[in-house]
Amino acid sequence: GAGVSQTPSNKVTEKGKYVELRCDPISGHTALYWYRQSLGQGPEFLIYFQGTGAADDSGLPNDRFFAVRPEGSVSTLKIQRTERGDSAVYLCASNFLGGSNTEAFFGQGTRLTVV
Amino acid sequence: AQSVAQPEDQVNVAEGNPLTVKCTYSVSGNPYLFWYVQYPNRGLQFLLKYITGDNLVKGSYGFEAEFNKSQTSFHLKKPSALVSDSALYFCAVRESSGGYQKVTFGTGTKLQVIP
Numbered sequence: 001g002a003g004v005s006q007t008p009s010n011k012v013t014e015k016g017k018y019v020e021l022r023c024d025p026i027s028g029h030t031a032l033y034w035y036r037q038s039l040g041q042g043p044e045f046l047i048y049f050q051g052t053g054a055a056d057d058s059g060l061p062n063d064r065f066f067a068v069r070p071e072g073s074v075s076t077l078k079i080q081r082t083e084r085g086d087s088a089v090y091l092c093a094s095n096f097l098g099g100s101n102t103e104a105f106f107g108q109g110t111r112l113t114v115v
Numbered sequence: 116a117q118s119v120a121q122p123e124d125q126v127n128v129a130e131g132n133p134l135t136v137k138c139t140y141s142v143s144g145n146p147y148l149f150w151y152v153q154y155p156n157r158g159l160q161f162l163l164k165y166i167t168g169d170n171l172v173k174g175s176y177g178f179e180a181e182f183n184k185s186q187t188s189f190h191l192k193k194p195s196a197l198v199s200d201s202a203l204y205f206c207a208v209r210e211s212s213g214g215y216q217k218v219t220f221g222t223g224t225k226l227q228v229i230p
Contacts, residue, residue: 004158033218042119042205042220043159056217091158102147102166102209104218106158 004107006092012113013082021077021110025094032075033104034067035091043091049075082114117142119208119221127227128196136191136224138206148189149207150180196228
């Protein structure tokens with residue numbers, strides 16, 4: 001597609017439930033990033049993929065959060081036993097690392113609300 | 116650790132007047148610097164970046180930013196503000212060395228352009 005696509009755009013879930021958030025990056029982009037943006041805050045880094053592997057997962061807040069990118073394209077962010085504090089906008093971004101193309105292109109985000 | 120400071124939560128400017136949104140950064144080594152804009156319920160849109168070379172960088176929608184190494188600043192500017200420029204602006208930094216480096220965002224500055 002032309003841009004980074006994230007689904008669903010909105011997700012409401014009950015505390016304790018499991019959720020999956022999907023990101024479809026720009027075609028050909030090898031690098032994929034997940035960020036979390038809480039109300040009134042800037043995006044906070046969660047995890048970075050280069051190809052299929054998670055090259056940096058230092059931003060994942062705890063072991064309830066996990067992400068995969070099995071074929072080096074689409075990625076899924078998985079949150080187990082959701083808590084109200086997980087409510088935020090989850091942003092995905094992609095780029096091609098190399099040359100001068102250093103900026104990342106963001107999707108519109110998934111707004112997760114845990115009730 | 117790298118960091119970004121956006122000292123103003125909100126900037127108000129009259130339409131037609133010049134605007135400045137401030138950003139200072141801290142990074143070991145040389146920085147790559149970025150500005151993104153976020154409209155309500157939208158993802159982040161890339162505006163401009165500083166990689167190397169000319170300290171004055173020109174970007175989308177008439178915006179520009181000046182890299183000042185001695186002051187570790189990268190302020191965003193526009194000569195004549197439009198009402199449609201009203202949005203949330205984020206400054207971001209990463210270290211330039213190596214391949215992948217994590218990008219750190221500031222907390223954002225809300226720009227309000229008054230008709």
